[in-house]
Amino acid sequence: LGRLPGPELENCVDRESYSLTAGLALGTITMGKGESLVAGRLADLRLPEVLHNHMVGGPRPQQGATRERPPSYQIKEGDSINIDVTSPGATLALGMLYWKSGNEAIASWMDAPETSFLLEFVRPDFLLLRTLAKGLILWDSVSPSLSWVESHVPASILPYCMVRPPDTPPPGQENLDYETINQAYCNIVAGAAMALALRFAGTWNNAAFETTEYLINKFIAVTKRSIADMKR
Numbered sequence: 508l509g510r511l512p513g514p515e516l517e518n519c520v521d522r523e524s525y526s527l528t529a530g531l532a533l534g535t536i537t538m539g540k541g542e543s544l545v546a547g548r549l550a551d552l553r554l555p556e557v558l559h560n561h562m563v564g565g566p567r568p569q570q571g572a573t574r575e576r577p578p579s580y581q582i583k584e585g586d587s588i589n590i591d592v593t594s595p596g597a598t599l600a601l602g603m604l605y606w607k608s609g610n611e612a613i614a615s616w617m618d619a620p621e622t623s624f625l626l627e628f629v630r631p632d633f634l635l636l637r638t639l640a641k642g643l644i645l646w647d648s649v650s651p652s653l654s655w656v657e658s659h660v661p662a663s664i665l666p667y668c669m670v671r672p673p674d675t676p677p678p679g680q681e682n683l684d685y686e687t688i689n690q691a692y693c694n695i696v697a698g699a700a701m702a703l704a705l706r707f708a709g710t711w712n713n714a715a716f717e718t719t720e721y722l723i724n725k726f727i728a729v730t731k732r733s734i735a736d737m738k739r
Contacts, residue, residue, distance in 0.1 A: 508533070508600070509561050509568075509593045522592050530558075530596020534603025541605040541613070554604065559616055561597035562637075564590045594633050602640025610644055617641035619695055621661045623688050631690040635698035642702020649706040651715035656699040656722070660692055668692040669729075693729070696722060 508529040512522065537544055537554075545554060557568070567588050598617070605613050617637040620626050626634075638659050642649050649655070660668065669692065672685045700722050707715035 508596050509588060523595070526592050527596040527599075530598075530600040531603075533596075534600040537600075537604045539603075539606040539608070542608055542610070544604075555601065555613060558597045558601045558604070561588055561593040562590065562601065562616070563594075564588050590633075591630075594630075595636055598633070598636045598640050602643035605644045607646040608644055609647060614641050614644040617644070619659065619661050619691065621663055623664050623667075623684060626661075626664070626691045627684065627687050629691075631694040634691055635694040635701075638695050638698030639701050642699060642706065646706060649703055651703060651707055651712050651718055653718055653721065656696055656703065656718065659695050659699045664688045664691065693726065697726070 508526050510522075510525075541555070560568075565588055567586050601613065601616070617640050619634050619637070620629060641659070657665065667683060667685060667688050669689060670685075672683075673680075676683065700719055703715055704719055
């Protein structure tokens with residue numbers, strides 16, 4: 508999942524795809540077994556901590572001298588994990604590992620940043636995957652309602668989502684980045700909607716159908732005009 512590129516062109520092409528499929532493979536074979544595996548046979552691997560580091564970034568784990576790979580001639584990476592490569596796979600692996608566990612501590616790792624400033628440091632598509640992973644972890648608490656979907660959006664930015672930016676911003680909001688806020692909102696809501704759809708797939712739950720239908724129509728409307736011109 509976090510393998511470094513090797514010399515010349517070895518492991519330099521399609522790294523994001525390899526990392527994502529590695530995460531999905533890990534999540535598939537450990538699906539819903541996080542609590543027992545982490546406390547049992549796989550305790551020494553520290554899977555939650557390692558996956559969390561590959562999700563949010565940090566220093567690259569040090570390997571023994573005998574396992575060091577020669578540096579790539581094509582890609583130069585520092586001593587930090589490249590989360591543009593590793594984050595999607597690590598996020599989904601965590602969500603699948605702790606599927607239906609209700610583990611609030613692990614689920615809190617998936618929360619979106621609380622302020623618009625901090626949102627600028629997280630790619631919007633990562634927010635989608637984190638919200639989906641949170642739904643997998645807190646499977647039994649998924650509710651087929653718009654209020655549940657929007658509960659994943661930070662309260663501090665919710666009033667500024669899908670609204671027209673004011674011509675004269677009030678004091679304290681002069682530098683509010685509506686583009687960043689709306690990208691975050693759309694991705695968080697899409698992730699929550701996907702979790703909801705997975706949770707109620709095949710159940711004939713009418714509330715789940717109406718909620719997803721409403722969101723589909725809302726996002727179709729968004730594609731036809733500027734996000735900043737939309738009203739919630």
